[in-house]
Amino acid sequence: MSEFVLRTENLTKRFGGLIAVDKLSFNLAGGRLHAIIGPNGAGKTTFFNLISGLLTSDGGRVFFHEREITGLKPHQISRLGIKRTLQIKSVFPQLSVADNLWITGFAGQRFLNPFRAASGDRDTREKVERTLEQIGLTALARRQAGTLSYGDVALLEIGMALISEPRLLLLDEPTCGMSPAETERAVTKIQELAQVIDIIIIEHDMEVVFEIADDITVMAQGAILASGSPEKIAADERVREAYLGREEDEDYVEEEEVHA
Numbered sequence: 001m002s003e004f005v006l007r008t009e010n011l012t013k014r015f016g017g018l019i020a021v022d023k024l025s026f027n028l029a030g031g032r033l034h035a036i037i038g039p040n041g042a043g044k045t046t047f048f049n050l051i052s053g054l055l056t057s058d059g060g061r062v063f064f065h066e067r068e069i070t071g072l073k074p075h076q077i078s079r080l081g082i083k084r085t086l087q088i089k090s091v092f093p094q095l096s097v098a099d100n101l102w103i104t105g106f107a108g109q110r111f112l113n114p115f116r117a118a119s120g121d122r123d124t125r126e127k128v129e130r131t132l133e134q135i136g137l138t139a140l141a142r143r144q145a146g147t148l149s150y151g152d153v154a155l156l157e158i159g160m161a162l163i164s165e166p167r168l169l170l171l172d173e174p175t176c177g178m179s180p181a182e183t184e185r186a187v188t189k190i191q192e193l194a195q196v197i198d199i200i201i202i203e204h205d206m207e208v209v210f211e212i213a214d215d216i217t218v219m220a221q222g223a224i225l226a227s228g229s230p231e232k233i234a235a236d237e238r239v240r241e242a243y244l245g246r247e248e249d250e251d252y253v254e255e256e257e258v259h260a
């Protein structure tokens with residue numbers, strides 16, 4: 001049996017002269033909620049882009065369970081069961097919550113066989129209902145997505161990633177821009193999901209990270225600065241140094257922006 005869900009070996013990405021991801025060797029153990037933290041520009045989103053095939057790496061390898069997925073196209077990786085949400089939220093604002101899920105669920109079907117269309121329809125409908133429950137939006141199923149609160153849009157986005165029943169979910173700053181109450185609700189949902197699916201979450205909110213993560217990886221300048229349990233990370237001198245400056249400036253700016 002494989003001990004890991006996702007593993008990278010010396011994964012590297014350059015943008016011109018900039019090394020955004022620098023020989024990153026990362027290991028995700030099954031059944032653990034793994035958080036990636038690190039200052040702006042550390043390479044966190046680029047790392048997700050490499051895993052999901054949106055960017056081609058300049059070196060290194062990626063394995064998902066026992067299978068090497070280096071160089072596969074995004075749709076192939078998605079089909080193998082890795083789904084992600086984007087840092088910038090994107091739903092279909094004119095459509096209802098349920099229809100947003102329906103469209104994504106239907107598009108996720110491998111091929112549209114006319115003889116199986118009716119059962120496919122039923123399957124998708126069941127998936128939509130199950131996903132609505134998972135993300136806690138059943139009561140808002142008929143609401144136009146464009147009229148949802150920010151926190152509900154974020155949950156819907158997670159639902160759109162979930163509907164095709166992925167094995168690994170990559171969440172890029174899901175609570176960014178949320179009010180404290182929305183954050184709390186989203187965090188509860190993410191914790192519930194983590195019981196049934198492997199999750200890597202990029203998150204800036206340290207309170208959230210230390211509340212939910214089983215393991216934390218700290219990135220800085222494209223590389224891993226430290227990795228381990230929340231207790232180990234909290235006690236790590238280099239992490240404290242990397243974050244002391246940050247907490248004083250950036251975190252407060254973000255807070256002000258949210259409440260402005």
Ligand SMILES: Nc1ncnc2c1ncn2[C@@H]1O[C@H](COP(=O)(O)OP(=O)(O)OP(=O)(O)O)[C@@H](O)[C@H]1O
Pocket residue numbers: 015018020038039040041042043044045046047087
């Ligand atoms: N498509 C691109 N072309 C050129 N440079 C890029 C591109 N994408 C990212 N970069 C650069 O690579 C570095 C890592 O960016 P990345 O978005 O991965 O950081 P991040 O850790 O996700 O930051 P943040 O916390 O702000 O989201 C940054 O210096 C960024 O400017």
Ligand SMILES: [Mg+2]
Pocket residue numbers: 044045046087
């Ligand atoms: Mg990012």
